[in-house]
Amino acid sequence: MDLNQIVFGVYPYIALSVLALGSVIRFDREQYSWRSGSSQLLRRRQLMLGSVLFHLGVLAIFAGHFVGLLTPIAVFDALHVPHSAKQMLAIVAGGLAGAMAITGGLILLHRRLFDPRIRATSTFGDTAILAILVTQLCLGLGTIPFSLQHRDGHEMLKFMNWAQGIFTFQAGAAGYVADVAWVFKAHLALGMTILLLFPFTRLVHMLSAPVWYLNRRGWQLVRSKRDMPRRPLAAAPVYSAIPAARPSASPKTHPAE
Ligand code: HEM
Numbered sequence: 001m002d003l004n005q006i007v008f009g010v011y012p013y014i015a016l017s018v019l020a021l022g023s024v025i026r027f028d029r030e031q032y033s034w035r036s037g038s039s040q041l042l043r044r045r046q047l048m049l050g051s052v053l054f055h056l057g058v059l060a061i062f063a064g065h066f067v068g069l070l071t072p073i074a075v076f077d078a079l080h081v082p083h084s085a086k087q088m089l090a091i092v093a094g095g096l097a098g099a100m101a102i103t104g105g106l107i108l109l110h111r112r113l114f115d116p117r118i119r120a121t122s123t124f125g126d127t128a129i130l131a132i133l134v135t136q137l138c139l140g141l142g143t144i145p146f147s148l149q150h151r152d153g154h155e156m157l158k159f160m161n162w163a164q165g166i167f168t169f170q171a172g173a174a175g176y177v178a179d180v181a182w183v184f185k186a187h188l189a190l191g192m193t194i195l196l197l198f199p200f201t202r203l204v205h206m207l208s209a210p211v212w213y214l215n216r217r218g219w220q221l222v223r224s225k226r227d228m229p230r231r232p233l234a235a236a237p238v239y240s241a242i243p244a245a246r247p248s249a250s251p252k253t254h255p256a257e
Contacts, residue, residue, distance in 0.1 A: 004174055004175075004177075004178045005174045007174075007185070007189055008162065008173070008174035008177050008178075008188065008189075009171075009174030011189070011192055012166045012192055013166075014196065015192040015193065015195040015196040016195060018195075018196045018199065019195045019196065019198050019199060021199075022199025022200065023198065023199045023204060023207060026199050026200075026204060027204075027207075046110075046111045047108070047111065049104070049107060050104045050105070050106075050107030050108040050111060051104065051108065052104065053100050053101065053103050053104025053107070054100075054101050054104030054105050054107075054108055055104070056100060056101075056104075057097045057098065057099070057100035057101025057102070057103075058097075058101045058133070060093070060097035060101075061094060061097045061098060061101060061140070064090065064093060064094050064097065068086070068090055068156075068160070069159060069160055069163040069164075070160075070164060070167065071160075072164065073157065073160055073161070073164075082153070083152060083153030083154065083156065083157060084151055084153045085153075086153055086156065087147060087150070087152070087153035087155075087156045088151065090147065090156065091144055091147050091148065094140070094144075095141065095144055098137055098140050099141070101137055102134060102137040102138065102141065105130065105133060105134040105137060106134060108130055109127075109130050109131060109134055112126065112127050112130060113127065125200065125201050125202070126201075126202060129194075129197065129201040129202065129203060132190070132193075132194060132197070133194070136187065136190050136191060136194060139183060139186050139187040139190060140187055142183045142187075143181075143183050143184055143187055146181045146183055146184065155180065155184075158176045158177055158180060159176075159177065159180075159184070159188075161173070161176040162174070162177045
């Protein structure tokens with residue numbers, strides 16, 4: 001088995017299996033960790049701008065990739081959409097969305113790397129997945145000069161055949177992308193790696209976002225003091241009933257513990 005077959009014929013199935021199984025297992029076992037890990041409280045203005053640009057761009061790219069790669073070629077032909085028009089749409093719309101997403105992504109990455117408070121509250125995974133997505137955006141945008149050399153759309157058909165071949169379990173699917181330019185191969189390989197890493201990162205919020213987030217007023221659920229009913233001081237601290245959680249608790253005052 002050659003390297004092309006391993007990366008584009010076997011790896012897609014490993015990535016998709018880890019994506020599906022990993023997401024189900026994480027949702028089942030660690031629902032409290034199923035979140036975007038918002039840092040909204042810190043440096044909000046930069047977050048707003050970066051996040052809006054990044055999310056709008058990435059969502060457009062996601063929709064474009066999904067429809068563009070997985071719609072059967074026969075459907076475009078039946079609708080009389082020339083391959084050259086589809087290729088130009090991918091370049092122009094994908095390019096604009098990519099430019100938007102990378103601007104937002106760089107703002108978010110700058111904020112995460114250079115704001116000491118956000119850096120201190122970020123996990124390695126938070127920063128790494130953002131850096132990987134920005135790298136993927138660079139590679140995606142880097143495909144455009146190559147796609148411009150194939151405006152008739154014949155190169156794009158290879159990617160469609162490959163993606164659809166993978167989803168229909170065609171043994172020779174990897175062959176479709178055997179001779180494409182290195183930047184496409186790097187983009188496809190990193191794309192599959194993102195799918196593989198997905199269940200282990202904050203990206204999981206994508207799966208629940210359409211269901212749980214859209215109806216929400218803010219981005220982060222923050223319980224404000226103003227919303228809390230006023231209680232007499234003596235009754236307030238719940239932890240006073242749990243000696244171990246009391247700040248002043250010590251073995252001396254509670255020998256029984
Ligand atoms: C397994 C996942 C992915 C696959 C298979 C994939 C595939 C492709 C292909 C084949 C192209 C070239 C389209 C053409 O001009 O014919 C492309 C372009 C591009 N990709 Fe991806 N991609 C993946 C993930 C991503 C991700 C996660 C991002 C962004 C974070 C991204 C961003 C872009 C951008 C900006 C372009 C250039 C504009 C365009 O042609 O649409 N891709 N991708």
